[in-house]
Amino acid sequence: MSNCPVCLSEASEVFSTACDRVRGRFEERWTILRCRTCGFGWTDPPLKEEEIAACYPAGYLGDTLKIMSEFRLGNLQRTRSWRRETEKVRLVERFTTGGSLLDVGCGDGKFLMALDGQRWKKTGVEFNREVVQLVNSTFPDLQLIRGDLFSEELQESSFDVITFWHVFEHLPGSRRVLERARRLLRPEGWIFISLPNLESWQARLFRHNWYAFDDVPRHLYHFSPNSLELLLQEVGLRLITHRFFSRMVNMHCLKHSLIHWSEEQFASRIPYYFLKPLLLGFPLIERMTGRYGMLTSIGQKPYR
Ligand SMILES: [Zn+2]
Numbered sequence: 001m002s003n004c005p006v007c008l009s010e011a012s013e014v015f016s017t018a019c020d021r022v023r024g025r026f027e028e029r030w031t032i033l034r035c036r037t038c039g040f041g042w043t044d045p046p047l048k049e050e051e052i053a054a055c056y057p058a059g060y061l062g063d064t065l066k067i068m069s070e071f072r073l074g075n076l077q078r079t080r081s082w083r084r085e086t087e088k089v090r091l092v093e094r095f096t097t098g099g100s101l102l103d104v105g106c107g108d109g110k111f112l113m114a115l116d117g118q119r120w121k122k123t124g125v126e127f128n129r130e131v132v133q134l135v136n137s138t139f140p141d142l143q144l145i146r147g148d149l150f151s152e153e154l155q156e157s158s159f160d161v162i163t164f165w166h167v168f169e170h171l172p173g174s175r176r177v178l179e180r181a182r183r184l185l186r187p188e189g190w191i192f193i194s195l196p197n198l199e200s201w202q203a204r205l206f207r208h209n210w211y212a213f214d215d216v217p218r219h220l221y222h223f224s225p226n227s228l229e230l231l232l233q234e235v236g237l238r239l240i241t242h243r244f245f246s247r248m249v250n251m252h253c254l255k256h257s258l259i260h261w262s263e264e265q266f267a268s269r270i271p272y273y274f275l276k277p278l279l280l281g282f283p284l285i286e287r288m289t290g291r292y293g294m295l296t297s298i299g300q301k302p303y304r
Pocket residue numbers: 004005006007008009035036037038039040
């Protein structure tokens with residue numbers, strides 16, 4: 001077994017296996033290795049960088065055309081999926097209320113759309129060329145760049161906020177990515193990293209049925225609060241706080257993990273319906289013990 005890529009400890013263990021449920025490939029199994037020292041996890045064998053793009057099925061980002069038209073009709077703003085975006089906005093604005101914001105892996109740009117255009121200068125980077133063209137031609141006040149964080153169009157020391165909403169665990173070279181984010185941030189700029197927490201009760205309880213593993217092998221890494229903090233420190237970013245966010249995504253993940261378990265054990269969803277009421281109390285235990293399923297780590301670039 002290999003050393004931990006974050007803290008270099010030799011004490012790693014097999015945490016679980018996982019298969020690519022998003023693409024319905026049940027025959028291919030991946031191993032999730034976990035460091036016993038810092039809690040960092042990684043998918044083994046790792047994808048080569050040139051293999052990653054091919055692992056994203058067409059339509060992975062959903063129906064962008066439909067989302068655009070629903071937004072213009074005002075229907076999108078009444079949906080659950082929109083509430084997920086506005087709660088992200090509220091979280092960011094608890095720390096800073098305006099400026100230049102970069103959303104990494106912005107997809108169809110819903111989060112950027114939810115930000116107030118008077119107070120925020122909005123930029124997104126997204127790998128999917130078609131989505132970028134579609135969004136840019138529909139919403140001129142959004143500035144989506146096709147590519148990644150290393151795109152030359154992004155200027156160093158030019159952003160007040162950089163956000164990664166369930167994106168960071170998909171990116172190869174976590175250290176290099178954070179290092180680049182630090183350079184793109186202005187002094188005292190903020191970084192928000194939201195991802196599933198490998199240290200959570202739900203990961204431990206559901207193991208291979210944990211919904212966050214549905215996206216393996218695209219989830220290259222699996223973070224614990226401790227390992228994320230170590231990486232932030234290493235590149236010169238200061239961890240301000242770990243938050244239990246978002247509760248809505250947390251519940252979605254819990255629900256689908258329970259469905260996976262129910263279908264695997266009983267070939268039926270009936271046990272899920274019986275046990276579903278227990279899910280209401282579960283996040284309370286997660287919160288009280290600090291081992292929640294969805295983690296958002298908030299950091300800041302020091303002034304000097
Ligand atoms: Zn480690």
